[in-house]
Amino acid sequence: MNVVVVGAGIAGLACARALSGAGVRVRVLERGRVVGGRLASRRYNGRYADIGAAYFVADDPDFAAVAERWRARGLARPWTDTFAVHPGSPARGPMRWAAPGGLRSLAADLADGLDVTLEHEVRAVPDDADAVVLAMPGPQALRLGPPAAVADAARGQEWQPVLAAVLAYPERVWGDFHGAFVNDHPVLATVCDDGDRRGDGAPVLVAHSTPDLARQHLADPHAAGPVLSEAVGELLGIPARPEIHVHRWTYAQPASTTGDYATDGRVWLAGDAFGRPRVQTAWLSGRAVAGALLQSSER
Template sequence: MAVVVVGAGIAGLACARELVDGGVPARVLERDARVGGRLASERIGGRWVDTGAAYLTADDPSFLGRLQTWRIDGLARPWTDTLRGQAGPPATRWAAPGGLNSLAADLARGLEVTLGVDVTSLPAADAVVLAMPGPQARAIADLPLTREQSWSPVVTAILTYGERSWSDFAGTFVNDHPILATVCDDGDRRGDRAPVLVAHSTSSFAVGRSDPGPLMAKAVSEILDVGDPVSVETRYWPYASPRPGHGGFARDGDVYLCGDAFGRPRVQTAWLSGRLAARAILQRTVR
């Protein structure tokens, strides 16, 4: 049996890793030049900055075990259990010294991953896993399982300052704000105290914005009482925030759909979804 996984985000990589570990060959096809999807990090100003997901959390034992392995390997570390404005009890947020993308790169190690491939139709295989948001999967195969998800966009703003002029904080939820959803101190998150803040917009603000950076920088300055940044860079994520779903993954014949829309929208959900899809395929091989 041969499987093709389309999408090298955390769900696709977790799926392929589970398949290969279970003895089923799996190829991963990814249209971007790097693995990771929204587990994205970039070199900006000579250092890694997380430009996609802000952090990882875990309440599933298997994903917590994965995080602990990354911790032992020096790839991840507990960052903070409290963000300003958070509701509910403390929860440990994990960060990565080399950027969250380094965790995706670790998952991809040893897998057959082909980058720069724009898949426009279902590949020939015994099973195909579409590890991506439903709207993107629909462009490959217009199946019922691809039409049931609802996604919202987010803009990430990377704000670099001349110096650290704010009081120490890890991050904050900016509740009920028209522009900002969260602001993270990337120097604290990375552990190097660089004067860099990373802000994530609300979904409503992200819709149709042609130049969101200045407005986001102004909003950050107002809530944190800081001056103007030296530079502002933005990244637009059209499918950043799914409406929480259920079921772990979806299947239509030999086509599977997985990702972080199958539960609470976070990295753990995507990882678990990919593994569940892989296990469903593995069960077919032992019948």
């Protein structure tokens, strides 16, 4: 069996890793310069900051086993089970995991040893493979002209945009703080202490915008930087002005859909829209596609 995976986010890499481990010939094609997708970290002033997913949760037994292997190798660590809530009291939840080298380092670990081609933009569903896995948001998959069954599933997905603002301050002037969910705010959705989650104590916060603010600034995301910076300063009582870097995620937050994937038998659509939108969900979706492909090849 010959499989092409389009997209080197965690869903695509999880799928390719499982297939490759079973002896299947699999190629991963990625239009970006690096692997990871929304498991993204970018270097600013010599230090990586997480600009995509803020953390990951590992409450599925199989994914928890992967997280433990990452922890044993120093690639990931349990971070916190408590976030502040504005307005409101701190909320405890599942353990949130972070990565000392940035979350993208986990995608790089999944990609290690795989046949991955970067900066390769796919414009149509490849026809030179027995199976094609589209590991991407539905609106992006539609641009490739997938078959009807997959196109219908892709059109059924709903996505919200988000802007991520990396705020680098001269020094840490806030107290004990991991992150915060910000409710009913016109600008902010979450704020995370990147120095705390990375474990290096850097005076860096990362703010994620509301979808409404992102929609207003999709054409010029950097214009939203001062707006997000001012909102964070007011929220946490920080008078200093930070260095600001903004990243646009046009397809950031999917609404949940049912199932683990969509397929017509040859073309498959995978990702975190299939279930609760989490890093773990993307990994499970990609692995489920791999399992179904391996099962079909045995028939």
